[in-house]
Amino acid sequence: MSEIANNEIMNETAVEEQLPADAFEFAEFDEKESEHIAAPRYSYWGSVWKTFIRNKFTVGLAIFIIILVAFAIIQPMFSGYDPMIAPYINDSSHKFQSPSLKYLFGTDNVGNSVFDAVFAGARNSIIISFVCTAINMLIGIPVGALWGFSKKLDKYMIEIYNVISNVPFLLLAMILSYVLGSGYLPLIFTMTCTDWIYVAYFIRTQVMIIRDREYNLASKCLGTPTWTMITKNILPYLISVIMTYVSREIPALISYEVFLSYMGLGLSAKYASLGKLISQYTSFMTGYPHLFWIPVGILACISISLYVVGQRLADAADPRTHM
């Protein structure tokens, strides 16, 4: 500390000494007040938010993704794009046009605007992957947490996992498409009916790793009920891991939909989807590369923004970064 600062402190003490004794008053003794420990007010979600908005780049991406999703939901309402209708199918000059002002992304093999097709597809793909992720997480996390925590349950759940994860998925998807048809809800059902078990299995392993840690043993000795232990001791530890999983899950589900469309088990012909566009345009990759790379690029934009935002949220969700 510098000399000047030392002098200032000296001066302050000097001022205090000059105060007369009658300037002070005795305070009432308040037992409650004396027990109170002064600390800055801490709200978990508030801190998460504060940490999250600290990085301007991610905030920008978050705004970008909101605009993109809003655009994907609103644009198809005005464009009136329908994959079943191809008004220019007999006009060969209208097919395979390069991007221009009239058709921002050019036209495809039946003369439809790729711009309209991509956003109509993006809307369905986004809705499907969001809903599927939500369902998978809502079922997978509680089941996985209980499963990892209880050794008794583990005995049965591990066999259920073995059974569900080993029945050939394609066969199941095929049967479901016979039984339920191919639409929005059937696809969501197909993509979630077995997928939650993988989330649960992932959570189970994570829970198992911290279940036997010392602080949990101590907590158990003190008589904490199981559910409280899971929600208060274990799950908060896993928030960052879960967020990482979620931010991977959404792009993965879109890819999954691409794969299902590739196998002919995706949405029926009257719905557009990014997956269908990509698998449909793959054959034009060498001749008309823009047809293939534009849907891939849009998909990449959505996935990347979601992923980066998700990772940032994962970091922000960790209370140790709040200091």
Place this chain on the structure above:
Amino acid sequence: MKKGYIWKRLLRSFLSVFIIMIIVFIMLYSLVPRDNIFFEDATYKKLGGKPDDKREYVMRTWEKLGYLDYETLNDFCAAKYEQGSAEMEAAMENGSKEYYEFIDTFEKKGYTVEYLQLSKKPYAFKDVPLVQRLAKWVSHLLVIDTPWSVQDPNNPDLKRYIKLGTTPTGGLALIGSGTTHKYLIYTDTRFPFLHQNIITLNLGTSYPKFEGMQVLDVIFQSQGTEVKREVTFETGVTQESAINFGSLTYKPTLDRLDQAKFVDHYANYTTNKEQSSMIGTSFIMGIFALILAYGIGLPAGLAMAKNKDGIVDKIGMFYIIFIIAVPSLAYIYLFRYLGTRLFNLPSAFPIKGAGDVRSWILPIISLSLPSISSLMLWTRRYVVDQTNSDYVKFAKAKGLNQKEIFWNHIFKNAIIPIVHGIPSSLAGTITGAIITEAIYSVGGMGKMLPDSIKQYNNTMVVALTFMFATISVLSVLMGDIVLTWVDPRISLSEKEGRS
């Protein structure tokens, strides 16, 4: 860990494999509409104008696929009379004695009797109950070869013995006679050098693709063109042949060529071909991709976590995001384009063939790309999480140096969940990679299951599911055991451990 726990869990694992098989049987034989089989069947389409032949074809195919038992008047009469005789002709007439006998017999047995549209000939069929089909499948699963396996009425003098001897290529062998296989145990120069034919898995015959072949032969047999070399047979004949002596099995009727080469009835054989089998190809590709993935992904993830928010972290993040965001179809094409343009590597597997190392490079790299990215991602996540934990701060406060903290504390804890996945990834290599193998036209396992499902090759689907399920169930168990090795705090069994 207690041995008892592992045994019990092993037992339960096999129970779940059994349940998987029940579910697959129900799905294949009850839930998939039977008529779908004929969607892409050329023969079926050709028979469009002939309702009788069509019905006959449909029933025969269903019987072959194991849906039902099918009986015709022709079969019924042929069992009684000689084919083409006058009695046979008479019996085949509508309204004959046998005609009513046929209807009567099978209606009593619980069959449904129907009549062909034009000729009005009766035929009977009965659905094979699921339980019976499953029981049959299970009871035929393991085949043990004994000297009494072959029962050939045309060859009553067949000797029945097992003795020690050598194969024509000079390997030591246990030779059987009366057994299905000639060489029960033999050694040769192919991996794994010691082979046995005593206990074999019988998973059924493939249909409609690879018709008549054993499922396991389809998967395990070498592919491509035959590799011929000078071979001296037991009769002393020397000729160019690709014969694999170990595969010799009993052949009831020998032709002249067989008699020139073989001294006994063991004349059925498979040939050696230049490429490895489907399962072998996928396995080799998968193992190298796995080594590459752990060799690059793990150190890269560690480096990223060490330089969190640094330049290495940013580059790594860019790669991870790229792989996650772009569908595999797109980046495999991209890497293939780069590989062929910049390094002049073959763009498809068959161009240079399996013998050339260069044809393996691009498929293996393509296969390892997603694994590298997910390993990097998770290693980074776990290490970063550990770095922030209190015991690390404590270790730092106590004055341990960075290296000590990183390797003895952070690394040891972060690696636990990574190790858990290794057995599963190993098992995953044999199932093959659907998209990578399709793009590079590699003859591997990836296409087998989807193709079989699409072609309604029921035996193949059942067999593959059984194989994959067994391996994956065991690898899940293995993963848990490995988990307790790397972290002794974790206990799996209920009674053991501290909690």
